[in-house]
Amino acid sequence: MKKTGSQILLECLRLEGVETIFGYPGGTVINIYDDLMDSPIKHILNRHEQAAVHAADGYARATGKVGVAIATSGPGATNTVTGIATAYMDSIPMVIITGQVPTPLIGNDAFQEVDIIGITRPITKHSYLVRDVNELARIVKQAFYIARSGRPGPVLIDLPKDVQVATAKFEYPDSVELRGYKPTYSGNARQVEKAAKMILAARKPVVYVGGGATLSDVPGALMDLAELMQAPVTTTLMGMSSFPKRHPLSLGMLGMHGTYYANMAVTNSDLLIAVGARFDDRVTGKIATFAPHAKIIHIDIDPTSIKKNVRVDLPIVGDLKDVLHKLVKALEGHPAEVAEAVAATAGWRSEIVDWKTAHPMAYKPSTTVIKPQFVIEKLRELTNDDAIITTEVGQHQMWTAQFFDFSQPRTFLSSGGLGTMGYGLPAALGAQAAFPERQVIDVSGDGSFQMNSQELATLVQYRLPVKIVILNNNFLGMVRQWQQLFFNRRYSQTCMELPIDFVKLAEAYGATGLRATTPDEVEGVIRKALETPGPVIMEFKIAREENVLPMVPAGAGLNEMVLAS
Amino acid sequence: MKHTISVVVENEFGVLTRVAGLFSGRGFNIESLTVAPTLDPSLSRMTLVTSGDDQILEQITKQLNKLIDTIKVIDFTGQDYVERELCLIKVTAEEETRAEVLRIVDIFRAKVVDVTPRSYTVEITGAPAKVDAFVELLRPMGIKELVRSGPVVLGRGSKGWKGTE
Secondary structure (H helix, E strand, O other), rough: EEEEEHHHHHHHHHOOOOEEEEEEEOHHHHHHHHHHHOOEEEEEEEEOOOHHHHHHHHHHHOOOOOOOEEEEEEEEHHHHHHHHHHHHOOOOEEEEEEEEHHHHOOOOOOOOOOOOHHHHHHHEEEEEEOOOOOHHHHHHHHHHHHOOOOOEEEEEEEHHHHHOOOOOOOOOOOOOOOOOOOOOOOOHHHHHHHHHHHHOOOOOEEEEEEHHHOOOOOOOHHHHHHHHOOOOEEOOOOOOOOOOOOOOOOOOOOOOOOOOHHHHHHHHOOOEEOOOOOOOHHHHOHHHHHHHHHHHHEEEEHHHHHHOOOOOEEEEEEOOHHHHHHHHHHOOHHHHHHHHHHHHHHHHHHHHHHHHOOOOOOOOOOOOOOOOHHHHHHHHOOOOOEEEEEEEOHHHHHHHHOOOOOOOOEEEOOOOOOOOOOOHHHHHHHHHOOOOOOEEEEEEHHHHHOOOOHHHHHHOOOOOOOEEEEEEEOOHHHHHHHHHHHOOOOOOOOOOOOOOHHHHHHHOOEEEEEEEEEEEHHHHHHHHHHHHOOOOOEEEOOOOOOOOEEEEEEEEEEEEEEEOO | OOEEEEEEEEEOOOOHHHHHHHHOOOOOOOEEHHHHHHOOOOEEEEEEEOOOHHHHHHHHHHHHHHOEEEEEEEEEEOOOOOEEEEEEEEEOOOOOHHHHHHHHHHOOOEEEEEEEOOOOEEEEEEOHHEEEEEEHHHHOOEEEEEEOOOEEEEEEEOOOOOOOO
């Protein structure tokens, strides 16, 4: 029996194992929405297409599955752009489906027409304009395969309205044949052997872990490597939850707002083992003084990441899971040398302990005003180990990265590469849709929260009990901090002068609002929020001009940190 | 430094913009570009000439490889290759210059492909440097219009790349 394009699309999604999609209807996707009523796929109606894409992104980050979002043509499609770019920068597997005007009208400036393929070309891993309904099944199959394989990323399918209506015999292909796309999964054995030799010879090794470790699900192998060699581990923002922060070998985060000891360790190391990380400028600071004494081993599935920003002594292209497994095995083949290396690096570990003792992560506590770091510490104390924390972008994001001790993979969802304000709330929504029973908390600032606060409606409508922490300083705090430090305290347009009553805002949507204005109210508010069913906003009136420290000023070396006094 | 790169891609719509986008997105100019189907009509072969910092070119080459539609990328820099370009030139040819144009055409083994009482249109094929020299000699005669194809390139030697095996 023949099926219509929109039926074929939904059937393909079902066969790909998609259970929940996020979206917003409109004229050119109305057929898909009509057929959706007869499909087992659950649809969540966001209040903005950008939020739908962020929600699919949060769903993907929390589960490891491909996130799916759908939007109509024109403005619906352009609203997805920030969401797509966010996913692209952090290599998140997603399929975005946009409606398009009927094929004969394409290029005519038709109502709600936009060349979304052209607009999103630099921010998608791949994209398809479907011109023939007979190709739709193959295209959807390929899109999912491309999104989740190799270095994952968003794939866009632009589906004209007439193709949705046209009929074809439905046959879902079993396999994908793409002659131009064959990611390298298996790491070269000789390179791995060389890496093992370098690791055994190193006296000041540091493992530097990026988002690839999360994407490839390798925390186990990573732990094996670190513990076998007793090598200290630092993570990027994206690698954050892949190595438990409370582990004695953990150095926490490195980079612009990294720990003193992580940045000192990297600067003084003689071997840097980069695991699924891409040497982003927020990580390296001034390239010329980044890890100046270190040989660099770079393990990554994407050859374009290697030697992009820094020189690399030993590249290994492959899936981290495969490479780390082989590497640990290779090292285990030399037990005497491993023991010798572990003994020889004892001095290095004690040097790191000295740095940790001299400058631990700290802030000046207060009994009168709420310190944001205190809120984060309390939040950690009162939430479960498997609680999923999302953030927006700015000071609250860095405080969360610095002061929340993540211990389980895929529990920290944050826009690292693009730095998208307004990401955290819809991402939390997506994560909660995937895990209705787990605690999901969006840590936000008053600025970021207002970028997608309309999603409160979605949370309430679908009974998604996301808890929202707003660290309210009535400032766009991170920019204000830069203005304070580098622009002589000229706070140009960073003061959010209109105070918002976030408690009332929550209530307007049918959610619960709580507020703490003094430090002794903090714990009670968090406890109450966690006990309250349904979405809750916790507003904390925090110290207004608190800064994120340590800080490496832009363009400075990692060892030139401004420390907390 | 100048780089000549061959890119074999799926012969589909939208592929050219993906390739070109990698250059424009990094502020790189493509000096010349030719595209046509290969022996296998489902594939197209592009020959690109660009110049820039070697490290950025390495990055672009890797990015080209990363495109889903790219089958093969060959950077001919530092390799032995044959390079040919086609150029058509409409040159003024009136009484006093008519014979001189023909003499130059003859020396370069070029060909006159269109004649009017006031002009010749000539065709020359060769390495870009030869085309440059030819154009320079004709320039004083008065060039009315000129079009160059940009070079196409094949590696020297008996080994060939026919398709996706």
